[in-house]
Amino acid sequence: MxxxxxxxxxxxxxxxxxxxxxxxxxxxxxxxxxxxxxxxPLSEAICGKTIVIDPGHGGIDAGAHGRSGLQEKDVVLDISRHLAGLFNRAAVYTVLTRDEDKGFIEPGAHSPANWKRLDLESRVNLASQHNADLYISIHANSFPEQVWSGAQTFYHSKSDEAKALAISIQKELVNRLGPNLRKAKTGNDYFVLRKPTMPAVLVEVGFLSNPREEALLAQADYRRQVAEAVFYGTVNYLLDSYKKGQPWEADESRPTSDSPREFMDIEDYTSLYSRAKAALNLDENEVVLYFAGPTNFDDDLMPEVRHIAGLEAESNPDARASKVVQELIKGPAGGSVLCPTLPRGTLLRSLKIMGNVAYVDFSKELMENHWGGSRAEELTIYSIVNTLADVSGIKEVQILVEGAQSSTIAGHIFLDEPLSPNFDIIELDRFQR
Ligand SMILES: [Zn+2]
Known part of the structure; x- marks a missing residue:
């Protein structure tokens, strides 16, 4: 039972x-x-990608430094290592251009003028050899004025993908580390943005010249937060990029190649510049000198009208142009709110105009005493080029340091060819007397 x-x-x-x-x-x-x-989408968009992480500078090239002695090369290496760890955990293959306190190429037997170029070229070549999907260069900024602050991401305007990546990273930097009003910006002269064939960005993680940011970047926890911001900014970009390839999930908000151009054409700048300058009504003894702006967000070149006694009477074109450079070296006029663009101790060694090119040779202080930072380097270069291009008979400027070509002032931009003036970097609203 x-x-x-x-x-x-x-x-x-x-x-x-x-x-x-x-x-x-x-x-x-x-x-x-x-x-x-x-x-x-997450795994398909991200896993298996190869990202080159490039901690700027290294070894003998320390990059920028703060008042307490914190060095760019150390800060960016630590952030880059954290960043690589985050990517690796997401099954992203990473290649670090350096994982110790050394440049990719050490000076060794190379001439000082060539080794830095070789160093940066090798970093970019490494990315090509690994068939990398993205190139992320990590730097720390600096400026003579302590007030400048805020992380900022740069890209080359030739690449819509680089722009989208830069905007995405900048958004995370602002959200996670803010307050910061800086926006992603073009850095068309930066070697590591010009040369890579894959989307490339340069992240300036903050200003070592700003005491508050130097103190923050000295903290391991803050450096980890910076790495997280770059990581999530990149992941969001990759996800958006993946969705863009899926017709049912296209994201309208992303800039595409046929979106309206945010930047004016060079011709527009040239004519605006000519008009702004004509309105100044300069006499024969007056020139426009370019200096850096006064506040945190005036990171463009600002004009100053300078009277140079006897300029009109100087018939030798080389001597005439030299007088103008000497004024630039003196810095902004007493009482001006503008900031100098040439480092202390810089001397003009010689200036010779051949054809339409001015060959202007500075002493080593231009390099040795430069405060570093990619945008600051750009401002230094174009304060010289734009100022000289205003002198009659000069269309391009070749900057030399101690007589050498093919060198760089702070390691982000190369001076191996004559440069044309860049009107895009001038704050045209400031043309008034
Ligand atoms: Zn740097």
Missing amino acids: KSPVVIVWTNRAWFATLATIGTVMAFLLVLTYVAVKVNA
């Missing part, structure tokens, strides 16, 4: 077991669906 009970019990157990299996399977099905919905 016991067996039916056993049978009933068995049936009930069977039922319970089946019900449990069914519930678990249904749950797994839902889970799989959700996982596929969320994780498939």
Whole structure:
């Protein structure tokens, strides 16, 4: 008489077991669906990518430094290592251009003028050899004025993808480390943005010349936050990029190649500049000198009208142009709110105009006493080029340091060819007397 009970019990157990299996399977099905919905794009968009992380400078080239002695090369290496760790955990293959306190190429037997170029060229070549999907260069900024602050991401205007990546990283930097009103900006002269064939960005993680940011960048925890911001900015870009390839999830907000240009054409700048300058009504003894702006967000070149006694009477074009450079070296006029662009101790060694090119040779202080920082380097270069290009007979400027070509002032821009003036970097609203 016991067996039916056993049978009933068995049936009930069977039922319970089946019900449990069914519930678990249904749950797994839902889970799989959700996982596929969320994780498939994530894994397909990100896993298996190769990203080159380039900690700027290294070894003998320390880059910028703060008042307490914190050096750019150390800060950016630590951030880059954290960043590589985050990517690796997301199954992204990373290549660090350096993982110790050394340049990619050490000076060795190379001439000082050539080794830095070789160093940067090798970093970019490494990215090509690894068929990298993205190139992320990490730097720390500096400026003579302590007030300048805020992390900023740069890209080359030739690449819409680099621009989208820079905007995405900048957004995370601002959200996670703010307050910061800086926006992603073009850095068309920076070697590591010009040369790579894949989307490339240069992240300036903050200003070592700003005491508050120097103190923050000295903290390991803050450096980890910077790495996280760059990581999530990159992941968001890759996800957006993946979605862009999926017609049902296209993201309208991303800039594309046919979106309206944010920047004016060079011709527009040239004519605006000519008009602004004409309105100044300069006499024969007056020139426009370019200096850096006064506040945190005036990181463009600002004009100053300078009277140079006897300029009109100087008939030798080389001597005339030299007089103008000497005024630039003196810095902004007393009482001006503008900031100098040439480092202390810089001397003009010689200036010679050949054809339409001015060959202007500075002493080593232009390099040795420069405060570093990619934008600051750009401002220094174009304060010289734009000022000289205003002198009649000069269309291009070749900057030399101690007579050498093919060198760089702060390691982001190369001076191996004559440069044309850049009107894009001038704050035209400031043309008034
Ligand atoms: Zn740098």
